[in-house]
Amino acid sequence: xxxxxxEKMLQGIREKTDFVPETAIxxxxxxxxLADEIDVKAVVNYSEIPGFPVSTVQGxxxxxxxxxxxxxxxxxxxxxxxxxxxxxxxxxTLPVRLMRLIGAEKxxxxxxxxxxxxxxxxxxxxxxxxxxxxxxPNPLIGxxxxxxxxxxxxxxxxxxxxxxxxxxxxxxxxxxxxxEGVYVQLTGPSYETPAEIRMLRTMGxxxxxxxxxxxxxxxxxxxxxxxxxxxxxxxxCGVTDKPLSHSEVQETADRVAPVxxxxxxxxxxxx
Numbered sequence: 422x423x424x425x426x427x428e429k430m431l432q433g434i435r436e437k438t439d440f441v442p443e444t445a446i447x448x449x450x451x452x453x454x455l456a457d458e459i460d461v462k463a464v465v466n467y468s469e470i471p472g473f474p475v476s477t478v479q480g481x482x483x484x485x486x487x488x489x490x491x492x493x494x495x496x497x498x499x500x501x502x503x504x505x506x507x508x509x510x511x512x513x514t515l516p517v518r519l520m521r522l523i524g525a526e527k528x529x530x531x532x533x534x535x536x537x538x539x540x541x542x543x544x545x546x547x548x549x550x551x552x553x554x555x556x557x558p559n560p561l562i563g564x565x566x567x568x569x570x571x572x573x574x575x576x577x578x579x580x581x582x583x584x585x586x587x588x589x590x591x592x593x594x595x596x597x598x599x600x601e602g603v604y605v606q607l608t609g610p611s612y613e614t615p616a617e618i619r620m621l622r623t624m625g626x627x628x629x630x631x632x633x634x635x636x637x638x639x640x641x642x643x644x645x646x647x648x649x650x651x652x653x654x655x656x657x658c659g660v661t662d663k664p665l666s667h668s669e670v671q672e673t674a675d676r677v678a679p680v681x682x683x684x685x686x687x688x689x690x691x692x
Contacts, residue, residue, distance in 0.1 A: 422511055422515070422566075423566070424566050424568045424569070426472060427515075427518060427519060427522055427566075427569075428522075429471055429472065430470050430471060430472055430473060430515075430519055431519065431522050431523065433469065433470045433471050433473075434465055434470060434485070434519070434523060437463060437465045437469065438462070438463035438465065438487055440462050440463050440487040440488075440494070440496070441494065441523065441524035442487060442494045442495050442496035442520070442523060442524055442525045443493055443494045443495070443524075443525060443526060443527065444493060444494070444495045444496075444525055444526075444527045444528070444529065444689055444692060445495070445496050445497075445498070445517075445520040445521075445523075445525035445527070445528045445529070445645070446495060446496070446497045446498065446528075446529045446531070446685065446689070447497075447498040447501055447516075447517075447528070447529070447530050447531060447636065448497060448498065448499055448500070448501075448531055449501070449531045449532035449533045449632065449633075449651075449652065449674070450532070450533040450654070450667075450670050450671060450674060452531055452533070452652065452674050452678065452681060453482055453499045453500060454678055454682065455497065455681075455682045455685055455686070456482075456486040456497040456499040458682065459486065459488040459489060459490050459495065459497070460488045460489040460490075461486060461487070461488040462487050462488045462489070463486075463487040463488075464484055464485070464486050464487070465484060465485045465487070466483060466484045467483045467484060467485070467500075468483070470519075473515070473516070473519075474502045474508050474512045474513070474515065474516075475502070482499045482500045483499070483500045484499050484500065485497070485498060485499070485520075486499055490686050490689045490690065491686070491689070491690045492690075493689050493690055493692075495525075495689060496520055496523060496525055498516055498520065501513075501516070501632060501636075502516070503609065503610075503631055503632055504557060504558075504608055504609070504631070504635070505608055505609040505610040505631060510557070510558045510559070510560040510562070510635055511560065511563065513560065513635060513636075514560040514635050514636055514638075514639040517636050517639045517640050517643070517645070518569055518639060518643050521569075521640075521643045521644065521645060525645070526644075526645065526646065527584065527645065527646045527647075527648075527692050528636075528640045528645040528646070528647045528648075529584075529647075529648055529649070529650070529685065529688065529689070529692075530549070530633050530636055530637060530640075530647065530648070530649040530650070531649070531650050531651070531652070531681075531685070532604075532630050532632050532633045532649070532651050532652070533630065533651070533652050533654035533670045533671075533673070533674050534547070534604060534628040534629060534630040534651040534652065534653055534654065535612070535613070535618075535628060535629045535630065535653070535654070535655050535656065535657035535658070536627075536628055536653040536655070536656045536657055536660065537605075537618055537621055537622050537626050537627055537628055537629055537657050537660065538600070538602055538622075538627040538628070539660065540600075541600060541602075541627070541628070541653050541656070542653065542656075543653060543654065543655060543656060543673050544652070544653065544654075544673055544676060544677045545598070545599075545600050545652075545653040546592075546597070546598070546599045546600065546650055546651070546652060546653070546677075546680075546681065546684065547599070547600040547601065547602050547604070547627065547628055547650065547651040547652075547653060548585060548588050548589065548592075548599055548600070548601045548602075548648070548649075548650055549580055549602070549603070549604045549628075549633070549648070549649035549650065549651060550580060550585065550601050550602065550603065551579065551580065551603045551604075552579060552580075552603060552604050552605065552606070552633070552634045552637060552649075553603060553604075553605040553606075553621075553624060553625070553626055553634070554605070554606050554634035554635060554638065556605070556606065556607045556608065557606055557607065557608055557634065557635060559635075559638065560635045560638055560639050561574070561638065561639070561642060569642065569643045570642035570643045570644065571642070574638075574641055574642045575641075576638065576641060579637050579638070579641055579647060580637070580647055580648055580649055581646040581647055581648060583646070584646055584647065584648035584692055585648055587648075587688060587691045587692050588648055588650065588684075588688055590691070591684065591687045591688050591691050592684060594687070595683060595684065595687055597680060597683070597684050599650075599684075600627075600653075602626075602627025602628060603625055603626050603627050603628075604626070604627070604628050604629070604630065604633060604634065604649065604651055605621055605624070605626040605628070605629050605630075605634070606629075606630060606631065606632060606633055606634035606635065607629060607630075607631060608631065609631035610631065612657075612658055613629060613657060613658050614658060615658050617658075618657045618658050618660065621657075628651050628653060628657075629657055630651065633649060633651075637649065646692075648688075648692075650684070650685075652673070652674055652677060652681060653673075654669065654670040654671075654673040654674055655669050655670055655673065
């Protein structure tokens with residue numbers, strides 16, 4: 422893709438709304454209800470944006486929601502696209518760059534993840550302190566778009582220290598328990614084998630999923646300040662004897678949704 426392709430998509434959004442957000446939020450599986458509870462000013466469906474990929478995953482509505490949480494202007498990505506749907510990494514991470522061009526400067530990533538750390542429980546929240554993404558193609562492979570970022574971006578502080586501190590302080594203030602750990606992205610759509618989970622645990626991973634790392638790389642490339650929070654929606658394969666299913670992911674996310682929404686809203690107000 423060329424920079425002109427992003428400009429066309431930006432124009433497509435600007436034909437619908439001139440709203441300029443300060444913070445962007447990507448909502449993971451089963452966590453989309455937050456977008457229905459903000460002070461909505463505009464909604465743009467992905468299908469209305471020329472060249473924009475459309476999510477095919479159950480539970481992902483597929484639209485940008487613009488509005489306010491308190492007095493903070495936000496754009497919420499209600500449904501993401503994934504590598505396992507057959508899209509290239511360039512297409513998967515395209516929305517991150519577009520939200521940056523819309524005007525957002527801070528990005529809150531959320532996901533539903535499998536718990537690898539044996540101290541975790543279903544329904545826990547995990548502040549992502551670092552990531553492992555060597556199992557998926559780097560989304561920056563190919564011609565660099567200089568207008569968006571440098572060819573060789575530094576990744577020593579993928580998850581912004583100040584934003585992580587705000588998440589910790591906000592959770593403590595609201596008496597919300599939050600874990601911390603390293604998130605690893607695999608391709609999916611199959612869940613991991615017990616042997617793969619043992620490998621990931623040895624590598625230092627605390628949670629695993631099928632998104633987020635690639636988005637965080639691109640977000641850093643284009644100048645976002647990033648934080649990430651996982652909902653531990655199930656324990657990873659081999660941690661328990663229970664078979665894994667997407668319905669379990671959604672059920673857990675729905676169960677903890679009220680606390681999750683409170684946490685995200687308060688973080689947005691504080692960042």
